[in-house]
Ligand SMILES: Nc1ncnc2c1ncn2[C@@H]1O[C@H](COP(=O)(O)OP(=O)(O)OP(=O)(O)O)[C@@H](O)[C@H]1O
């Protein structure tokens with residue numbers, strides 16, 4: 001599914017060069033539930049932006065589904081994001097003054113064939129909301145939803161165009177522990193039911209335990225990468 | 241509403257843009273509104289000037305020319321006497337008025353009938369030996385109209401031939417004379433009026449654009465063909481004989497001892513021309529020329545009035561008619577015409593209150609007079625409306641610029657406010673051009689809304705300009721369309737820069753934006 005080779009990313013701040021990623025090489029197979037951990041500033045978000053085609057590496061190769069996407073032009077990257085990748089952010093990033101349903105419809109406005117027809121958009125958004133358990137909140141606006149519900153709307157939005165890769169940068173960062181685990185449970189369920197590849201960045205060890213593999217970043221390189229048994233639904237890890 | 245918004249995402253975007261910051265959006269729209277209103281008013285004034293030039297040219301009869309039998313020309317050096325040339329003296333048409341009414345009861349006594357009767361009973365100018373201290377009828381009306389020097393060279397066939405010429409709009413042949421009309425109401429005293437008689441063509445009403453029917457109708461083709469005994473009265477005759485309150489249509493009037501049925505009354509539609517006793521148009525009676533021909537046993541016409549389909553064509557048409565008539569009358573090269581063509585402009589000068597010798601001098605010296613007057617008239621109007629248009633154009637330009645800057649400002653504001661949203665849209669697949677389109681749509685939605693209000697305001701402004709400043713204004717569907725187009729163009733033009741800026745945002749930076 002994903003293969004990165006000697007991935008490097010540099011930022012130029014004045015005449016200073018920040019090396020955010022310093023040669024990352026790894027593969028992620030389809031259906032894996034990867035959690036990315038590491039100290040602040042270690043390059044986790046930078047890595048995920050490149051995986052999500054929001055950014056391009058300074059050096060190195062990125063193969064997505066066998067296709068080298070590291071040098072694609074902007075519009076092509078936008079297409080890849082639309083068709084194969086779903087994003088979930090720490091701050092939810094829902095459009096205010098817009099209903100849950102309309103928020104979920106958003107990616108369907110930018111498909112390869114232009115905007116999907118209104119009726120079909122509505123239909124698919126409803127199904128995505130149902131998949132995250134929010135059937136009864138379609139017309140609610142973000143300010144009428146709890147944090148956990150907002151994040152589930154965001155997940156529905158990430159799902160609506162049926163991507164094969166779901167990327168989440170600290171999706172539980174703004175949520176309390178109980179709600180955090182509810183959100184992680186949604187991810188686990190999606191992976192189990194649809195075989196979606198999921199990459200979640202987190203600071204919390206117990207959230208990382210939901211994955212099947214944990215990658216540890218430090219100063220722009222991977223310091224540990226281990227597979228482990230996931231902690232599913234009924235069998236929750238004890239919080240720290 | 242919801243349906244409409246679901247129709248296309250852009251419509252939704254547009255609606256949202258209008259309702260987002262209502263006050264700011266409203267203020268922004270104001271500039272566009274004023275601009276578009278001014279653009280519309282500007283076009284209305286322009287089109288109005290254009291139309292009023294055309295109308296005035298038409299109304300002034302500048303597309304009209306008159307062919308008179310004979311080649312009489314005013315003598316330039318003496319007191320207004322006429323000189324006759326070949327062609328008119330030999331066969332002068334005199335209306336046999338006296339033979340037709342041998343037994344008028346009042347013939348001897350000018351003041352018979354006393355108080356009730358209108359004072360002018362017999363015409364003092366009828367005595368050719370009398371010396372007068374005022375211009376005589378033939379001086380006031382022109383010699384031809386007074387029955388002097390009329391000739392018999394024009395025929396009905398000539399009129400028909402002219403009708404076939406290219407560029408001809410209407411043709412009306414005429415026979416003219418003076419006549420006394422009598423009206424005897426049941427049990428009342430008889431009323432008489434000495435007036436002008438015109439045997440004419442039913443197309444005269446089309447030619448006389450400054451005429452209107454006060455009541456009744458003009459005579460019909462059928463009546464003309466049947467030589468019907470029908471009369472159309474000039475309003476002066478109607479008032480003098482019947483009084484101001486009475487509608488004479490349907491009543492009978494005696495002329496040449498014959499009974500005519502009155503079918504209509506014509507008067508002036510223009511405030512410039514007031515019907516007055518003694519004028520040739522409204523102190524007159526009209527009948528089909530066929531009726532005149534029949535009663536007086538005539539075959540010729542005194543004159544033929546022609547209108548050109550296009551005003552600029554008058555001179556050319558005049559040449560064509562000259563050629564045609566010379567050919568029809570078998571006039572060889574070196575001989576002069578046996579007819580005279582005059583245009584409305586030359587007529588206006590020669591009969592427009594100028595002393596006859598002055599008028600004749602002008603008419604003789606200014607070639608293609610009608611064109612000079614036409615261009616002068618058009619020029620004056622064009623200049624005046626041009627000033628107005630420039631003024632409006634300046635106001636329109638300034639307010640559209642201000643409106644455009646307002647739109648750029650509010651769009652930039654919107655881009656900044658919603659940087660995070662832009663980042664999100666990019667993350668879910670929006671390309672640069674999708675973002676550009678979104679903000680352009682917003683800018684155009686605001687400018688179009690401003691434009692719509694502007695069009696309404698422009699309609700009101702055009703109405704006010706015409707009602708208070710007395711400027712003719714014409715609002716055409718095309719100008720409304722253009723005004724809308726201008727507002728859309730302003731939206732695109734000034735929305736472009738902010739929209740491009742939004743599209744060039746880096747998705748990650750945009751997402752991180754607080
Ligand atoms: N746009 C940028 N310009 C300059 N430097 C940047 C930029 N983005 C990231 N960096 C730098 O790159 C390094 C890695 O940043 P990154 O955001 O990937 O860290 P992170 O692991 O996600 O940290 P956190 O856990 O705090 O989110 C940091 O040193 C950061 O300062």
Ligand SMILES: [Mg+2]
Pocket residue numbers: 044045046169
């Ligand atoms: Mg981060």
